[in-house]
Amino acid sequence: MKPTDIANPDYFHKVVDCQWACPAHTPVPEYIRLIAHGRYSDAYMINWKSNVFPGILGRTCDRPCEPACRRSRVEDETLVKGKKEPVAICRLKRVAADYKDDDGIKASMPKAPAKNGKRIACIGGGPASLTVARDLAVLGYEIVIYDQDPKLGGFIRTQIPHFRLPESVIDEEVAYITDIGNIEFRHQRVDSMKKILGEGYDAVFVGSGAPRGRDLDVPGRKEAAANIHIGLDWLSSVSFGHISKVGKRVIVLGGGNTAMDCCRTARRLGGEDVKVIVRSGFEEMKASPWEKEDAMGEDIPILNMLVPKEVRHEGGKIKGVLFEKVKAEYDAKGRRSLVPSGDPDEFYECDDVLVAIGQENAFPWIEKDAGIEFDKWGLPQLGETTLQSTNKTVFFGGDAAFGPKNIIWAAAHGHDAAISIHKFLQGENVEERPAPGVNIVSQKMGIHEWSYDNAPTIDHRLKVPHRAKQEALKDIMAEVELGFDPQLAFKEAQRCLNCDVQTVFTGNLCIECDACVDICPMDCITFTENGEEKDLRTRLNAPAINPTQDLYIGNDLKTGRAMVKDEDVCLHCGLCAERCPTGAWDMRKYYVEMTHAEHACRKQ
Amino acid sequence: MTYIAKPRLHHPSLVKNKAGYTRRDYEGAVSTLCAGCGHDSISAAIIQACYELDILPHQVAKLSGIGCSSKAPTYFVGASHGFNTVHGRMPSVMTGANLANRDLIYMGVSGDGDSASIGLGQFAHVMRRGVNMTYIVMNNGVYGLTKGQFSATADKGSISKKGVANSDSSIDMVSLAILMGATFVGRSFSGDKHQLVPLIKAAMAHKGAAFLDVISPCVAFNNHAGSTKSYDYVREHNEALNRVDFIEGREEITTDYEPGTVTTVQQHDGSLLRLRKLGEDYDPSDKVAAMKRVQEGMHAGEVVTGLLYVDPSPKDLHDNLNTIDAPLNTLEAAELCPGTSALDRINAGLR
Structure with a gap:
């Protein structure tokens, strides 16, 4: 194998599994360390820069970072009651939002400069549009956001029940964006793209989501329509206070997170016998495991392998x-x-049925001759990273771009679209994407001292305290999860392995004394003859069984052998560097930060 | 030394041996030796050997003297017996322990100062007596604890870190051990575990005085140009005569080797030593030839390594003294005191 090119920012970025898995590439270990230090505001700002909605995401994120977390691969079953678990990354994010210095944060938020004369319309007031607005308002663009609902937030506000996400958190984080300045909100439903295009905007961003809930098509659906509700619309009506009651016996159809929100909301509006009924098996359900757990914890059974055939009704x-x-x-x-x-x-x-069997994109308001081409699934044809449509002035993001995803993807799209719009309006090539910023610093403080807590803990994952069930079910506004307190947060933060503190190898310093090989608790370092990757993976001190994780190849050794390190299970404990007599190993923090619109153009 | 303990987390593929332990279970405390010390690699090799031999840790007795190397037993097989003796006196304590309880596996760990200077006399006699043990000298040719003076094994003409050439002749521990009657003698290098681990396993299975001279570079005081015990020097001058495959029990040899490339030696307990030839023809059971080859190597500036001499049917101290099979420390008064009538009979025989 060729020696690893650690100058490529992606190599060590990939080792930080959580950050790599995050669509917005939030520097997770960095903010977790700050939380452990009690520096909640700093942790919040790292999140705010990267994912825009830390308080919201800290409660609702789909957390692709957690299944990726290295901790869940290296824990010892005998020490953690048989279950290997990732760090509770998402809930730690909430800690930063809960304990930050609100006034200090508000004062440190950016302010819009003088207008640069260019105007951008954002269709839809959800997370994608808000991200675009934030990234571009600080550059002097004038942003106009259109939404059919009276307040900004989109699905964050209408679809997520307040017992999971209090409205005050949404108000706060939306205000951080609108307070920047240069952002105007128009409570106005957009019915014609051509009309918007005719209003002289320099660019249009479509972040209108995937607003249409799929309907049930079985006999009896029409006749019993009064008691059959589309989950998306129903949740929105509950959110705005138009609905405050439901029948005693409720059936929720569907196995996604919307179904979970529907059933738990129904429990709080008078539903006593609430069931979720899904077509698929329990394991294949789309809902996140923790959301299923929370629903079942509220006495909601989930019945599977049942396909609705007929709605029975009488009069x-x-x-x-x-x-x-x-x-x-x-x-x-x-x-x-x-x-x-x-x-x-x-x-x-049952007395009521809630239908949550999927959601679809719908663009009836975009005219066929608006210059925007759609594919056979009804989705706009876009540049994969540029998010630019076939009409060069129109960009898409969030669920409107590639179909229903989640908030963190919407934020990531928002950043990407903002870069494209900025480059487009500065006359630059939108295809040329800015490289991430990388800051590399050795963590060595003394012979055996590192500037991070390098001793891995063996604590198992901590549970977030919940409000008592009786109390929680009584009040639809009462938040169920209470969040970690600072002590629990510290303990959970210490479970993080600091994967961003990288083991960096310098071959020409190495004397091949084997000290690193001997001390490594995970047996992940081997000095051996180089070879093809497939062969090499089998003849290391411990087999490299995870092909999705790289082998780090170091060369320039006197014996001509290669240093092969399996990144998969490394604890980042720094013992290799501590036992290295020559400094061939060093622990260096790689702070990788995505470049947003602010620094995306060469002309600045 | 290291401030944090080695984490308990381990590789997911770590497996238990027949004794029910993983390799990590054979570790000791975290080393307090200098980073990069060859001794730590030897400790790791001992850990690997004990794991592969399915040894019960409480059946091992580790004895050492004084020095960097004599600290090393703390860093391997933590759940075993240990004895840090007076400087250079480990061999006599081990002889006594072995006499009292022949059932334990004895491992003597010493250094070039402990065994070739202050303890040279004891070293010679423990080999003469054929105590059943594995005696490992972690040989770095320098007094590390007192900051880098030449030890008795430093080669004549080798240069100290301060730039002074050694004017004294060196003591070759391997030649001395063969001469004194050790029945298993090998030399290896801390930087070559592929060679070292099977040698340690074979030595531990050898019923008699087994001696291993392991060159172990001192990174702090003897790893510079001009040293003959540095990583670079040993790698450049290493002349491995054979490579040992140690096989427990009387297993069939299943691997095919080219004729004439493998010599098989069956040890007393039935274990097989399969010696893979690496160049010249070399018969490790020929004592005179072994001494000659080792001396030739020294003369030519080679570091001759591998299994240098083995007596396939050795006798140990207990054989020579004709002691009973039971460990002496288990004998009760009834076995130790034959009674008045027996005394009377002896007395009568002397009249």
Whole structure:
């Protein structure tokens, strides 16, 4: 194998699994260390720069960082009650938002400079548009945000129940953006793209989400319409106070996070017998495992392998839903299909049905001759990273771009679209994307001292305290999760392995004494003859079993061998560097930060 | 030394041996030796050997004298017996311990100062007596604890860190051990675990006086140009005569080797030493030839390594003294005191 090119910023970025997995590439270990130090405001600002909505995401993020967390690969089952778990990254983010110095944060927020004369319209007031607005307002652009709802926030405000995300958090973080200046909000539904294009904007950003909830198509649907609700619309109505009651017996159809929000909301609006019924198996449900757990914790059973067949009704009033039992069958290619199991149909009585079986994009307001091409799935044709549509002045982001995803993807799209818009309006090539900023600093403080806590703890993952169930179910506004307090947060933060503090190897300093090999608790360093990757992975001190993780190859050794380090299981404890007599190993912090619109143009 | 303890977390593929322990279970406390010390690599090799041999840690007795190397037993097989003796007196304490309890596995760990200077007399006699043990000298040719004076194993003409040439003749521990009657003698290098680990395993299985001279560079005081015990020098001048594959039990040899490339030696306990030839023909069971080859190597400036001499049917101290099979420390009064009638019989025989 070729020696590893550590000058490529992606190499060590990839070792920071959480940051690499995050669509916005938030520097996770850095802010977790700051939380451990009690520097909540600094931790908040790192998040704010990167993902714009730390308080919101700290409660609601889909957290792609956590399944990626190295901790869940290296924990010892015998020490953690048989379950390897990642660091509670998402909930630590909330700690930064909860304990920051609010006044200090407010004072340190950027302010818009004098207007640069260019105007940008953002369609939809959700996280993607807000991110675009933030990134471009500070550059002097004048932003106009359109939304059909009376307040900014989009799905963050309308779809996520307040017992998961208090409205005050949304108000606060939306205000951090609108307070920058140069941002105007128009409570106005946009019905024509051509009309917007005709209003002289220099660019248009579409962040209108995927607003259409898929409907149920079975006999009886129309007749019982009064008691059958589309989950997305129903949650929105609850959010704005238009709905405050539901029947005692509720069936929620669907297995995604919207279904979980629907069923838990129903429990708080008078639903006593609330069930979730899904077509697929329990494991394949789209909902995040923790959201399923929370729903079941509120006495909501999840029944699976049941496909709705018919809505039964009497005199315009719903009686219940009939389901066909199915089983999963897999073809030669491993594709799953659900086929009738042959068991008798099952009938469940109910007073209301909430349909949360998926959401779709809908652009009826974009005229065919607006210059924006769509693909066969009804999604706009976009540059993958530029998010620019076939109409060069129109950009897309969030759920409107590639279909329903989540908030953190919306923020990431927002940053990317803002870069594109800025470059486009400065006359630069939007295809040329700015490289990330990388700051590399050795962490050595003394012979055996490092500027980070290098001793890994063996604590298992801590649970976030919850409000008592009786109390929580009584009040739809009462937040269920109470968040970590500073003591719990410190303990959980200490579980972070500091994967951004990298083991950096300098071959020409190495005397091949084996000290690093002997001390490494994970046996991840080997000095051996170089070879092809496949072969090399099998003949290391411990096999490198995870092909998604790189081997770090160091050369320039006197014996002509190669230093091979399996990045997969490294604890970043620094013992290799501590036992190295020549400084061939060093622990260096790689702070990788995405470049946003502010520094994206050469002309600045 | 290191401030943090070695984390308990380990590689997910770590497996237990037949004794029910992982390799990590054979570790000791974190080393307080200098970073990069060859001794730590030897400790790691001992850990690996004990793990591969499925040894029960409480069946091991580690004895050492004084010096950097004699600190090393703290850093391996933590759950075993240990004895830090007076400087250079480890061999006599080990002889006594071995006499009292022949059931333990004895491992003597010493250095070039402890064994070749203050303890040279004891070293000679423990080999003569054939105490059943593995005696490892971690040989760096320098007094590290007192900041870099030449030790008795430093080669004549080698240059100290301060730039002074050594004018004294060196003591070759390997030649001395063979001469004194050790029945298993090898030399290795801390930087070559592929060679060292099987040698330690074979030595531990050898029933008799087994001696290993392991060159172990002192990174702080003897790893410079002009030193003959530096990593670079040893790598450049290493002349490995053979490579040992140690096989427990009377297993069939399943690997095919080219005819004439492998010599097999069966030890007393049935274990096999398969010696892979690396160049010249070399018969490690020929004592006179072994001494000649080692001396030739010294003359030519080679560091001759590998299994240099082995007596396939050795006798140990207990064989020579004809002691009973049971450990002496388990004998009760009834076995130790034959009674008045026996005394009367002896007395009668002397009249």
